Every structure is written in C-alpha cells, then in structure tokens.
Amino acid sequence: MSEDVGDGWSASAAAWIVEQGEDGDYGRRCVLDAPMRARIEGRGFRRALDVGCGEGRFCRIMQRAGIRTTGIDPTDALLARAKELDPDGDYRLGRAETMEVDGNFDLVVSYLSLIDMPDLAAAIAKMAAALRPGGTLLIVNLTSFNTAGQPDGWTRDGEGVARFSIDHYMDERPIWVSWSGIRVQNWHRPLSTYMTLLLDQGLQLRLFVEPQPTAGDPARIASHRRVPYFHIMEWQKPA
Ligand SMILES: C[S@@+](CC[C@H](N)C(=O)[O-])C[C@H]1O[C@@H](n2cnc3c(N)ncnc32)[C@H](O)[C@@H]1O
Numbered sequence: 001m002s003e004d005v006g007d008g009w010s011a012s013a014a015a016w017i018v019e020q021g022e023d024g025d026y027g028r029r030c031v032l033d034a035p036m037r038a039r040i041e042g043r044g045f046r047r048a049l050d051v052g053c054g055e056g057r058f059c060r061i062m063q064r065a066g067i068r069t070t071g072i073d074p075t076d077a078l079l080a081r082a083k084e085l086d087p088d089g090d091y092r093l094g095r096a097e098t099m100e101v102d103g104n105f106d107l108v109v110s111y112l113s114l115i116d117m118p119d120l121a122a123a124i125a126k127m128a129a130a131l132r133p134g135g136t137l138l139i140v141n142l143t144s145f146n147t148a149g150q151p152d153g154w155t156r157d158g159e160g161v162a163r164f165s166i167d168h169y170m171d172e173r174p175i176w177v178s179w180s181g182i183r184v185q186n187w188h189r190p191l192s193t194y195m196t197l198l199l200d201q202g203l204q205l206r207l208f209v210e211p212q213p214t215a216g217d218p219a220r221i222a223s224h225r226r227v228p229y230f231h232i233m234e235w236q237k238p239a
Contacts, residue, residue: 005074007116008176008184013077015181017055024057027112027229030216032140033061035209035232036111039138041065045107049130051096051123052113056082059089067107072099096123105130110139112230114194115147115186118174121197128201134239137203140232143210147188149227150175164227198235207234 009016023029036058040048045067050059053071055078062069063086070090073079082091094100096110097119108127117123127137148169157163172189198205210228213221 005118006185007118008182009075009116010077012182012184013075013081016078017081019180019182020055020057026213026216026220028057030213031211031224032111032230032232034214035211036138036140037061037065039207039232039234040067040107040109045136047105048107048109049101049105049127050109050111051099051127052110052116053082053091054078054113056086056089056091058109058111059091060086062107062109063089070101070105072096072101096126098122099126099130101126101130103129104132106132106135108135108137110137110141112140112142114139114141116184118187120187120189120193124197124201128198128203128237131237133237135237136206137198137235137237138232139235140230141194142186143228143231144189144191144194145169146227146229147175147186148190150186150188151177154223154227198233201237203235203237205233206236207232 019025040062048062048067048069050069050071053059053073056071059069059071071082072092072094074095079091079093096117108130131137145166148166149164154162154164170190174185175188176185209232211230211232213224
C-alpha cells in the first residue's frame, strides 16, 4: 500500500482518470504527445522507465513503439488503472526519490511529474542513476514562469483585460492547483533549480523546446502563445 502523503493524488485519482480518457487531456493531445512521440520513436530505445507514470498512458504509447517499459508511481489508484489497461505491463508502486531500479535503462521519462516531487534533488539523482551510460532522460515539465503564476493564473486587470501575473519567482514553494474535480499539490521552482540539479548529475542538454498547440480552440492556442505551459528537455548521460 502507498502512504497518503497528503498531496491530493489519491483523492484526485478518479477525476484524473476521467480527465485523461483514452487520448489524454488537451495539453497531452494537442501540444505534447506529438513532440514526445517524435523523441521516442525510431531511435533504438529498448528499455524505458516512466517515473510518475500515473494511469500509464505514455507507458502504453512506449510499449506500442516497441520499447519495453517500466512505470513507477506512488498513487495506488492510478497504478491499478495502469495495470487494468495493460495487464502484461510492468508497473511498480514507488516514489522517484526512493525508487530501487537498476541502472540499465536506455530511456528515462518524466512526463509532467517533476512538479509533483517534493525532493527534486533526490528524484533527479535517482533518475540519472537509472540510466545506462549514453542513456537519455526525456522530461516534459510545466514552465517555471507558469508555476510562478499559480494558483491564480489568468485574472482580469482593472480594465477587464486578461493578464497572467507572475510573482515570487525565485521562491521555491508548494502550490495547490484545482481543475475538473482534481486538486493536487505541485511545486514551483525557478528554472535554474532544475537546470543546476540536472547539470550536477553530469547530464548533457541535447534538446530544449517550448511546444505550441497544433489543434483545438483558437482562443486556447492564443493563450498558450501568450503564456506557454510546457517545455521539453532531453538530457544525455555521457557514454
Ligand atoms: C501530472 S501527473 C502525470 C502522470 C503521467 N505522467 C501523465 O502524463 O499522464 C503526476 C504524477 O506524479 C505522481 N507523483 C507524485 N509524487 C511523486 C513522486 N514523489 N515520485 C514519482 N511520482 C510522483 C502522481 O501520482 C501522478 O501520477
């Protein structure tokens, strides 16, 4: 059994599963899946670890791409759903910070899960240790200026114009965010915190992109252009 660490994930699991559906929520469907698939397909990856895999959607995508995948997540109800949808898959209950895995993965993925990890330094050290020499760490995360604007996000200024306010950017802190019946704790951290911890592991940055929506409501596309939600980074462990 996982302990309930009070981050909201156990209580939000049912709503999260509904929100993801078969094809993922808006961000995954219309912004992230295409560039993330482009990073995993046809590159010879044979063994992947998905850290914070949730209900396992990206594990299933990697399995379909022929990559033998292990998913790890601390939320029982999400892992149960992952096993239900992929009974032959390898899903393990655990936290990134304390996971016990071998160091032979070609590919380690964090798909919007770094923001959920309370001890980022320990989590990144474990992810780096899970990679074989020459292996790839693929991360998609919320941008730090986006998390610095939460939980209020978009608000109206005195003239009724929508604005996104950022404050206390340099102060690392937990933030509670709610949408669609989900209420979870995320962490805001400055971008330099992430970059420094990854560099301290000796990893080398190979890719940094800020993907934009390719479909959906034009107003939503415009809002992503004003305040991008996501970035994708790829880091490599030296061979
Ligand atoms: C935003 S969800 C992303 C799930 C999945 N990667 C996806 O994209 O659908 C964040 C996930 O991180 C998990 N999580 C929370 N704390 C964690 C930790 N310390 N280590 C690993 N995963 C964690 C949650 O249980 C949740 O499944």
